[in-house]
Amino acid sequence: MTSLRRFMKRLAASALGRRDDERMREELAEHLEMLVQEQLRTGLPLDEARRRARLKLGGPDALAEAYRDEQRLGWLENLGKDLRYGLRSVRRNPGLSAVAIGTLALGIGANLAIFSLVNAMLIRPLPFRDAEALALVHLLMPEDDAPGVYRRTIWSYPKYEVVRAGQQVFSATSLFTDTEWSLTKAGEPERIQGEVVEAAYFPLLGIDARLGRLFSADDDRVGATPVAVIGHGVWQRRFGNDPGVLGKAITLDGTVLTIVGVTPQGFRGLSGRAEVWRPLKPTVPFDLNEPFSHSYHLIARRRPGVSLEQVDTAVRTLGAQIDATFPVPRSVGKSGVAAVSLNDERIDPLLRRAALVLLGAVGLVLLIACVNLANLTLVRGLARQREVAIRLALGASRLRIGRQFFIESLLLSVAGAAAGALVATLSIRLASAAVPDLNAWLHGPTGGLMRVGASMLGVDTTVAALAVALGLVSAMLFGIVPAWQAARGDLTSPMKPVVGGHHAMGSRGQAFRNGLLVAEVALALVMLVSAGLMLKSLIRLNQTDLGFRPDHVLTFQIALPGDSYPPERSIPFIEQLLAKLKARPEVQAVAFGHCAPVMDRCNGTRATFPDRAPVPAGSGPLVGVTWVSPGVFDALGIRLVRGRGFTERDRQGQPKVVVINETAAKQLWAGDDPIGKRISIGQGGFRDGAEVIGVAADVRYRAVETPPGPDVYIPVLQSPRPFGLIFVRSRLPSSALVPMIRHEVASLDRDLPLSDIKSMDERYGEATWRTWAIGVLLSIFAVLALVLAVVGVFAVLAQSVAQRTREIGVRMALGAAPHDIQRLVLGRAVTIAAVGVGIGLGAAWLSSRLLTTLLYEVEPHDAGVLSLVALLLVVVTIVASYIPAYRAARVDPLETVRAE
Structure with a gap:
């Protein structure tokens, strides 16, 4: 009874308290006396009966655990003991503990960093009221060369009116489009992003004014007083958070508007980049009666109780109403209408897949880390077989042994998860510093819908919850197997002499560990x-022939306000600016182009041929269209295959001319020499036809991965274009060219802002x-x-x-x-x-x-x-x-x- 009394004294000093200690001693004494009486009835002497009764009753550990289980007491004490023992075990093996925590920190940190990106793009709720009820409505147009295939396109105002009058499933609708303006008369000139919207736009999204008011129905009518709503950034940057900004003037593209409100901080519109808003009807009155001027996106809010499937079914019938109102001869199909959840349109499908692939990859890394740690802890557990056997012999339950091993793994996982959260936070901060604005990168198929900026990335409550979950999952993955192995250990093998290392490296155990290494x-x-x-x-991407030389080319965007620069003034300005820059000794070549290669922002239209049989309206091959100035092929390093390029003589009043690329020559003239042939272009005033004067090498104006299609160059001197890019080729670094360029532009127009200043290498x-x-x-x-x-x-x-x-x-x-x-x-x-x-x-x-x-x-x-x-x-x-x-x-x- 000496060992039992010693055990009882230790137990009395524990968290159970002396009252529980007395109760447990009394019960143990009663059970022991009962067992002694049973043995005496078999005829054994008193000493032998007592000895056998103690053996049958069990060791001190077994007695204590049985009592606690029966009384439903002590689980908290046991947990505390397991935690303390686990901490001591972790400290006794600093090398393994450091490897485990470091490995988990890298695996969990990588998962959290990538998940924060996926969370921002795909999971985090959109910042609008009842965002799940919002839908984008697309106009569907049939592909002429692919019967039964439709492409999504945007709306004209008259076609939108047909939908608004015929639909019954939306409680509110609004058109919107993103655009740019030159902000002047309030500090340095600035090119600013904005949106043209209907008055219903803000209420539909559930956006309230931070200051003042938003648009009313009176603001959104032809002839209304020009007004604007500015974003929080403009209010802070240009007006110093002045609460008296309401009623002040702001000048956009030479038009003076009155500020009526300020939007909340962080709101950048559905384009994800807007800082100024103007009402649609007074801003673009010329578009209200043009059924084929497709310029606007349509956002709508579903009525309560109407599902997205019901909406999509209902709006499909509106295509026939549009065709009946605005008939167009087509042989392959009719117009259609489709509604898609705004949440589904928030990110480009390829980016969605890329993000999920990366998330799966980091998940594999964490899985490998857990398998690695499971194998290491299994091998380490072999060294503790003797300890486990002794504890089992003293009466500890197998569940208790397994729980102890699992708690040790859990402690390592918690520490690894905490370190992983720190790794993720540092990684996100480094990524944000290296790439402060992802708006030019992460955009949806609607031309920029729901762009994601680096500021949206971070460890929020969702990411923190994932860190906790990953810690628990990691503990399960690499802690369960060692705990199970420890719990199923036997009492005799670890005590036997080692023969051939078999109890340390048993065949079954070794096969299992080999299996983990194979995994x-x-x-x-x-x-x-x-x-x-x-x-x-x-x-392969680096080996792709782009068709031009992007090195040593600086680009910047200019946009001439229509009020100040009608077509007769825009051409002289562009020529003067190019002449000034070309005269600088540091400039090797300079030219104008309305779009840059590899940026997928050029125009497209149908082409026909005056010297061939007429084709139905809307037919003819699709071609890319680029407006350029003389010298563009030298500035961009584009090889002229045959014929000639544009000169200063190719201007308005002279015969219209174009240059085509090699793909156009092969596809449109099928082996015949195109020089001297005529082609009609559906844009730029070239519908009457123009002469082909040259063939240039193929340039990848679309995505780098997209092979060149047929492209046509139009001389900007014959077809004025008020906005575009200036390409400057120079051996000097870009930082040295920018001040000179700003000076030359300001010498011609101090109110003309420069924007989008990048080298062609950056654009690539x-x-x-x-x-x-x-x-x-x-x-x-x-x-x-x-x-x-x-x-x-x-x-x-x-x-x-x-x-x-x-x-x-x-x-x-x-x-x-x-x-x-x-x-x-x-x-x-x-x-x-x-x-x-x-x-x-x-x-x-x-x-x-x-x-x-x-x-x-x-x-x-x-x-x-x-x-x-x-x-x-x-x-x-x-x-x-x-x-x-x-x-x-x-x-x-x-x-x-x-x-x-």
């Missing part, structure tokens, strides 16, 4: 294949950012996965060799040579690598198809990438196992046998 290698291969495919895409970077970003991030994750796999193989093999030292010594004492021992260790590594690569290749074959839309001129099952990655993994696995194999071969058999 690491397979998962790492999937990551490496994905990164390899994207890197090969980047290489913006055009290829998605492929670069995915490739770089996947490469980082793949390298991290490879390092984790290598570390896992090395650590497990090193610990296995250390635990099998006596076995290896016995083998060598019995005649095994060092190279036999090396072959034993390396053979295990080669087997793990071979099986892992085989499984990984199958998984990569399936998963790589998810990258199809993100790859450029690379097949998702590229044999070269698969072979190279497989070889790489086999090599690094063998290299990782060489040091453990070398150490195993240097074991001294005499010392081992002597110790044995």
Whole structure:
């Protein structure tokens, strides 16, 4: 009874208190007396009966746990003890603890950083009232050359009126479009983004004024007093947060408007970049009666109780009403109308897939980290088998042992999750500093809908909740197996002498750990294949012939206000500006173009041929249209294949001329020489036809990944264009050119702002950012996965060799040579690598198809990438196992046998 009394005294000093202690002692005494009486009835002596009763009752740990379970007491005390014991265990193994926390910090931090991007783009609620009821309504137009295929397009005001009058499913509708204006007369001239909207726009979105009021029905009518609503940024930047800004004037493109309100901070409109708003009807009265001037998006709010499916079904019938009101001869189809949830339109589908691919990639990294840690903790748990056996022998339950091991894993996971949140926060801050504005990058298919800026990224409550969840999941992934292994341990094996290392490296346990290493290698291969495919895409992208030379070219945008620069004045201004810049010694070439290559912002229209048979209206091949000045081919380094380029003589009053690209020459004239032929262009006043005077090399004006289509260059001197880009080629860096350019522009017009000042290299970077970003991030994750796999193989093999030292010594004492021992260790590594690569290749074959839309001129099952990655993994696995194999071969058999 001495040990039992000692146990009872310790228990009395615990959190149960003396009253619970007395109760437990009384119950134990009663149970013991009952067992003694049972033994006495069998005829045993008193001492033997007491001994057998104590054995049957159990050890102190078992008694204490049984009592607590029966009384439903002590769970909090047990949890506290487990936590304290777990903390001591973590401190006793600082190396493993540091590796575990660091590994989890990288894995969880990467997941949180990528998830913050996915959260901002796809999950976080839109900042509008009842955003789930908002829908974009698209006008559907049939493709002339693809029967049954429709493309989404935007609205003209008259067609919108047909829909507004015929629909019954929306409680409110509004047109809007994004635009730019020159802001003057209030400090330095500035090119500012804005939106033209109907009066219902703000109430529909649930936006209230920060100051003053928003548009009323009286503001949105033809002939109304010109008014404007400014954004919080303009109010702060241009008016110093002056509460008396209401009623003050603001000048946009030479038009003076009265400020009637200020929007809340952070609101940038549906375009995601607006800072000024103007009412639609008084701003564009010339568009109100033009049924084929498609310039506006349509936003609508569903009526309560009406589903999006019901809306889409109802609006489809409106296409026939539009065609009946504004008939157009077509042979392939009629107009249509479709409604799509605003939430579904918030981001480009390719970016959506890219974000989800990255999220899946970092999820794999975390999974590899957890598998790695599970293997390490399993091997470490083998060293604690003796401790587990002793605790079981003293009466501890298997559940308690397993719980203890799981709590240790949970402590490491919590620390890793906290460190991961810090890693994610720092990563987001670094990304925001490197790329402060993503608005030019992340935009939707409607021309900029719901753009995402770097300021939207961060660790909010959703991301914090994910950090907690990842910590718990990580604990489950790498803590359950060691806890289960510890709980199922037996009492006898750890106490027996070690023969051949079998109890330390049992065949079943070793097979399981080998399986975890195989999983690491397979998962790492999937990551490496994905990164390899994207890197090969980047290489192909860099090798793409753009058709021009982007180096040493600075670009900036000019927009001539229509009130100040009618067509007869815009051409002289552009010529004067080009002449001034060309006269500077640091400038090699300069030209005007209304759009830049690789930016996908050029116009398109139908082309016909006066010398051929007439075609139905709206037919004819689609061609890209670019307005340029003389010298553009020199400024951009575009090769002129044959014929000539534009000169100063190609101006208004002279015969109209155009230059085409090589693809247009091949597709539109089918092997015939196009020089001297005539072509009619549906824009720029060239419907009557123009002579082809030259053929230029193909230039990728659309996306870099998109092959050039037929393009036509129109001389801006024959077709005035009030806005566009100036291309300046110079050997000087851009920073040295900008002050000179500002001076020359100001010498002609002090109120003309410059905007969008970028080099062509920067524009090329913006055009290829998605492929670069995915490739770089996947490469980082793949390298991290490879390092984790290598570390896992090395650590497990090193610990296995250390635990099998006596076995290896016995083998060598019995005649095994060092190279036999090396072959034993390396053979295990080669087997793990071979099986892992085989499984990984199958998984990569399936998963790589998810990258199809993100790859450029690379097949998702590229044999070269698969072979190279497989070889790489086999090599690094063998290299990782060489040091453990070398150490195993240097074991001294005499010392081992002597110790044995």
